[in-house]
Amino acid sequence: MKAQRIIKNEKHIDVFVYCILIIWGAAIIFPLLYVLMTSFATEREYLTRGFFIWPKEWTLDAYLYLLGNNTFSQSFMNAVTITVVGTAISISVTTLMAYGLSKKWLKGRTLINFMVVFTMLFSGGLIPTYLVIKEFQLIDTFWSLWLPGAVTPFYLIVMRSFFSSIPHELEESARVDGCGEWRTFFNIMLPLSKASIATFVLFYMVGYWNTYFSALIYLNDSSMWPLQVFLRQILVLNQSMDDSAMLMEQVISYTPGARMAAIVVSALPMMIIYPFLQKHFNKGMLLGSLKG
């Protein structure tokens, strides 16, 4: 078989494939690398040297500046709180619900499943949702992000089909041994679904960590803003819709290095975590998504 693949007219396909992929990989890596490297450059070098990817003089000034900046550290801590608590809530609620709905004998299961799918097809819209959250007095609390985002329907459906795929005999034998439903769930089902849960922990974390729009709408108090809203202020707002003179001043007060460092700090946590989980989500995505 191998010999056949090295036939002359087949080789150009390999050349084409590797060329395309190397170019694409470089296009992904270059901007990220550029930001990472220039975050360690001195301001003088950045402003005078033109284009470079390897600083001559390395410095941590930008990071030290961010560390001493109250707005930044506040927004960083807010993002950590939102992400940690939000992920804990979401994964618990979603896992429990998915496990419950995987029980085929449960009455009302079809109705609840339909209710979940329908939210993917139709929504009340931005303004009614805002009014509901306001009515519950969740404005200016992190609950406005945690409660409405507790269940992502797609993740729920994938997890449900995962639980359905676990052999019923396992559960049955636990019941014969006198395990209650809660104990069956915690002692038997959870250990079996570690990989799947880890995947969705990552997905929820990324979701909470990168969220900005809900925060922008539901959190008026700027001391509650998460990192992404802060980043929007210093990276994007200078050409955005609602810039006021005051915000412009804020934008100007950050050096290029500080902006690069802020990007690095915001992007790094998720990028560090994900390669560890990569082998899991390839499998997890396959399982759920193909079944629909």
Add this chain to the structure above:
Amino acid sequence: MRASASKPIVANSRRTTSSTMAHYMKRAFPIYLMVLPGLLSIILFKYLPMFGIAISFQQYSPFRGVWGSKWVGLENFVRLFTEQQFATLLKNTLILNLIDICFYFPAPIIFALILNEVRIKWFKSSLQTIVYLPHFVSMIVVVGITNILFASEFGGINEWLASVGLPRYEGLTDPDHFRWIWLLQNIWKEVGWSAIIYLAALASIDPTLYEAAKIDGASRLKQIWHITLPSLAQVVLILFILRLGSFIDIGFEHIFLLQNPLNLVVSDVFDTYIYRVGVQQGEFSYTTAVGLFKSVVGLVLVLAANAIAKRSGREGVY
């Protein structure tokens, strides 16, 4: 497994039925308790707002509430359809979707097909790790990095272009470039990640098919055409139906970041319009009507696509 199976029901015996019921409840109660928190979240924050749609038929005033506000029938919808902006919103939504479906939708399929031809394992897996990276970065960072790289002063790429004697790129705020910048940022961020599902489908193809094709002397391109592509068809169809579901609410958070007063002509879509007029100017009733119009069109599109898929003898999604 079923409760009824563990205890046979004798017909017409009320006592047995009710004890079966008690038996069922005893077993089901903890399960209902597990489902409850998620169900509550969905009811309160997804279904309650659907009732809030009522205010689109009102002249809603926050002080009077839903019950006290004046009913105005279809006035808000009439306003939407006669508003000058409506044509712009519809046009922008259509064009952005068209661009997205023509270029962004096939991109991960092509990427997966190319990656699938790689036989060197370490190359394949490290490339996968790299192309998944941007998915974990926020859209703000993507837009921010673009702004940094193409800044007219000190922007990395522009400095490089200038140093090799090429003209600087100054098109970031140019309305004519908005759509393509939007598309390229999307592709850069998500193509690798979106390819996962296709790669999974490719991995599940029976390798004996390729062996047989090779023995018959089929070239690699022929193998792709006759074996690989047909086995992707079902996944592509499913994702296409799902894609139509988001036809009308197209990547709002991203567009919002790229929007500026200059490019509003090409970048204003229903969601950004709702945000501007609803949240910022406080016209709750009118923008709820806009939202309802949007949701209904979205629902109709998905159901239609699904029905067509089913009628053509394939498996639908819903």
